[in-house]
Amino acid sequence: MSKYLKVDYVNLGLQFQNLEQEITDKFVEISSKGSYVLGEELKDFEELFSEYCGTSYAVGVGNGSDAIFFSLLALGIGNGDEVITTPNSFIATAWTIINIGAKPVFVDIGDDYNIDPNKIESAITSNTKAIIPVHLTGKISKMDEILEISKKHNLYVIEDSAQAVGATLDDKKAGSFGITGCFSLHPLKNLHVHGDGGMVTTNDKKIYNYLNKVRNHGLVNRDECEFWGYNSRLDEIQAAIGKIKLPYLNQWNEKSRKIAYKYTENLMDNVGVPIDKDNEKPVYQTYVINTDYRDVLQNHLHKLGVETKIHYPIPIHLQESAKKLGYSKGDFPITEKQSSRILSLPIYPEMREDQIDHVIKSVNEFF
Ligand SMILES: Cc1ncc(COP(=O)(O)O)c(C=O)c1O
Structure with missing residues (x-):
C-alpha cells in the first residue's frame, strides 16, 4: 500500500x-x-x-x-x-x-x-x-x-x-x-x-x-x-x-505538459488517457483520465492524500437551470457517458516529482 x-x-x-x-x-x-x-x-x-x-x-x-x-x-x-x-x-x-x-x-x-x-x-x-x-x-x-x-x-x-x-x-x-x-x-x-x-x-x-x-x-x-x-x-x-x-507562461505550460506526458506514459495501461497529435500543444489546464471505476478510484486516491476533481459531473443540458431548454437524458450520449467516468488528476507547474510519482503509484496500485 x-x-x-x-x-x-x-x-x-x-x-x-x-x-x-x-x-x-x-x-x-x-x-x-x-x-x-x-x-x-x-x-x-x-x-x-x-x-x-x-x-x-x-x-x-x-x-x-x-x-x-x-x-x-x-x-x-x-x-x-x-x-x-x-x-x-x-x-x-x-x-x-x-x-x-x-x-x-x-x-x-x-x-x-x-x-x-x-x-x-x-x-x-x-x-x-x-x-x-x-x-x-x-x-x-x-x-x-x-x-x-x-x-x-x-x-x-x-x-x-x-x-x-x-x-x-x-x-x-x-x-x-x-x-x-x-x-x-x-x-x-x-x-x-x-x-x-x-x-x-x-x-x-x-x-x-x-x-x-x-x-x-x-x-x-x-x-x-x-x-x-x-x-x-x-x-x-x-x-x-x-x-x-x-x-513565465510558456515555461509553466511546458512543465504541465511534461507532467501530463509522464502521467500518460505510466497510466495508459490502466485508464483512458489524453493523447496529443503532433500538430497540437495543449496546456493541460486539467489532466483527465477515464475509467469505469471512477468513484472508487477517487475515494482510494483521497485516502492516500491525492485530491482530484471532476470536470464536469453534470453535463449542462441536464442541469436544473437548463430544464426549460427541453433536453433530456440520452440526448448527448458521449457527453453523458464520460461524465460518469472522468477524473481530473492534480497538475500544476510547481508539483514536485515525488508528488507526481505518488499520484501515478496510487492510481496504478488501485488497479
Ligand atoms: C470553459 C469555461 N468557460 C467560461 C468560463 C468562465 O470564466 P470566468 O469564471 O472567469 O467567468 C470558465 C471558467 O470557469 C470556463 O472554464
Whole structure:
C-alpha cells in the first residue's frame, strides 16, 4: 500500500511565493500612484496578451464569462438567435448565450472532450448565428473543420479559450482562430490573476472599439455615453499581475505538459488517457483520465492524500437551470457517458516529482 502523501489539486500559493517580490513591489507602486482602473498597466497587459496570442487586439474585462457575453453582444446576437456549443463545459458558456436572450443548441463531443465537428451541421437552422467551441482541458477544438463549417454557413466562431491560454494547433494560438477569443484569468486557470479577470482577443477593429466601450458603461469618454453598457473592467492591479506572469507562461505550460506526458506514459495501461497529435500543444489546464471505476478510484486516491476533481459531473443540458431548454437524458450520449467516468488528476507547474510519482503509484496500485 502506498504511503500517504498530500497532493493538493492545486496550490496557488506556490506560484505567488516564486513571484512574491515582483508582485508586492508592483502592488506598492500602483497603490502609491492611486491609478486603479483603465490605466497604463491594463494597456500594457492588453498589448502583451494580443501579441502573445497573435491577434491585433486584446481587451481586458472583469471575467471570462463577460468575455463571451460581450463577444455575443458585439456581434448583435440576441432574441430568437441560436448559438451552437457543447454541453460538456463549465456552465458559463451556456449562461452567456441564455443571458443575451439567444438559445444554446448543444452538440455532442468527441473523444477529445470537445465539440464534435461531424455533428455540427445537423444542428444548424436558419436561426443559427454562431458556434462557440470550448477548448476544454486546455486542448484546442478541431478548428479546421469548425471554421470550414462556419464559412459554409456564414456563422461567427467565438472561441471559449477560458482554459487554454497559450495552447496551440498548427502553431496557432488559442483565441486567434475565431472572430473573438475569450479567456478567463480566474485563479484556477493556467494564466491567472489574483481574483476575477478576463480577456477578449480579436483582429476586428470595430469589435475592439465596441468592447472598449461596452466594458465601461458604453462611455466614449468621461462624460459621454454612446450606449448602455456594463461595468466589467480588468483592474490595474490584476492587469499588472497578469503582465508579471505572462512571460513565465510558456515555461509553466511546458512543465504541465511534461507532467501530463509522464502521467500518460505510466497510466495508459490502466485508464483512458489524453493523447496529443503532433500538430497540437495543449496546456493541460486539467489532466483527465477515464475509467469505469471512477468513484472508487477517487475515494482510494483521497485516502492516500491525492485530491482530484471532476470536470464536469453534470453535463449542462441536464442541469436544473437548463430544464426549460427541453433536453433530456440520452440526448448527448458521449457527453453523458464520460461524465460518469472522468477524473481530473492534480497538475500544476510547481508539483514536485515525488508528488507526481505518488499520484501515478496510487492510481496504478488501485488497479
Ligand atoms: C470553459 C469555461 N468557460 C467560461 C468560463 C468562465 O470564466 P470566468 O469564471 O472567469 O467567468 C470558465 C471558467 O470557469 C470556463 O472554464
